[in-house]
Amino acid sequence: FLLLKLQPHYEKSGVVGFVARTLSNIFAGLRYVVRLFIPLGISEAAEKIRKIAEENGLAVDPNAKILDISVGLQQRVEIIKALYREAEVLILDEPTSVLTPQEVDELFVTLNRFRETGKTIILITHKLREPMVLCDRISVLRDGELVGTVNRDATSPEELAKMMVGRPVVFRVEKGPATPGEVVLNVNELSVDDVRNITVVNNISFELRAGEIFGLAGVQGNGQTELIEALTGLTKPKNGQILVRGIDVTGKSPRRMREAGVAHVPEDRHKRGLVLPFTIDENLALGNHYREPYASKKAGIKGFLNLNVFKAHTQQLVSDYSIKVGKISDHASTLSGGNQQKLVVARELSSEPIILIAAQPTRGLDVGATEYIHNVLVNLRDSGVAVFLMSAELDEIISLSDRIGVIFNGRLVAIKDPETTTPEELGLLMAGHVDQTEEAIL
Secondary structure, three states, X not given: OHXXXXXXXXXXXXXXXXXXXXXXXXXXXXXXXXXXXXXXXXXXXXXXXXXXXXXXXXXXXXXXXXXXXXXXXXXXXXXXXXXHOOOOEEEEEOOOOOOOHHHHHHHHHHXXXXXXXXXXXXXXXXXXXXXXXXXXXXXEEEOXXXXXXEXXXXXXXXXXXXXXXXXXXXXXXXXXXXXXXOEEEEEEEEEEEOOOOOEEEEEEEEEEEOOOEEEEEOOOOOOHHHHHHHHOOOOOOOEEEEEXXXXXXXXXXXXXXXXXXXXXXXXXXXXXXXXXXXXXXXXXXOOOOOOOOOXXXXXXXXXXXXXXXXXXXXXXXXXXXXXXXXXXXXXXXXXXXXXHHHHHHHHHHOOOOOEEEEEOOOOOOOHHHHHHHHHHHHHHHHOOOEEEEEOOOHHHHHHHOOEEEEEEOOEEEEXXXXXXXXXXXXXXXXXXXXXXXXXXXX
């Protein structure tokens, strides 16, 4: 929030460069020299870019279109913008959220060069590894207040986590081997178009079994969102088939998918998971509001809510999922991010699903809330629920999943065993480096 308020002043000053977590300032159809250096002619701008790129180890093609380059290169473009303005301070907000492991390493090399020239970097991140690798001093915020500032050499990830949540945190996901059961979800040759009628999910097939976590790894923007929207009934697929326990549910509505046993934790809890102006009990009612015993008949007319049942239901879920609330009549917007996510999870699991589709379930959460969500997913798996996990956090995918699918450019390019696969190998697959052996297996 503070960064959004201050960003225009930073950019006007020219002293501070700002790289947002979402690269929204880039026009995909333009050559980026035009976007970056409008006051200059094309040839002068291209030469200036080449000079800055060579001096700072930022390899870019001045005549490429943003649409044609990777997210990692787009991030380099944003850094070049700051260097062109001769910024002395570079602020990066979650800069690695859309990068492969290899691109993260390249970014850190670039940032170290920037620091070595005497300039200042402010890194905002929830990933504990990053400040331990890059930063000299680390400040921790909790509930909007500064908890403390420590030198990197005098702290550890465990100590930082304790500062963030106020208690020790278990980093390692504790889970035993999976015991997969019957196939509960079949996806056959599924293709999905986006709002521009461009195919972004291309002929994907896989199956999901009861009692396993199937993780989907990939750089954001490679079709994950559209795939999940098709699996949950939010989007009708272009072609292909979706079967839940052998029953064809292709193109069914979200309500019908829920009735078929599919629960959904969406990647954006504010836009898709909650109605923020609604109260806590109203949000927990969604999805169950038309069913008995939550819905009742008065004078033979359907559509009345049984408020006593709903309030008892809400109190039970708030207790079971340790949701910190004032009153259940408070608006959902008053809750912290972690408690909002618990609210979504509690509502979805209250339907006793056979399949849970969890998209970015720990996005924006502190390490304590992340630990809680991880435990919920593992316990679900152990109880026989099939979990489809999509996450931009590669460590999360590896530690939670029993099998990992890798998506690139709308295609499922590999399915890997997390026990025998390295983050580097997954990163290469996420970037589209697929050998013929992988293609033959699929």
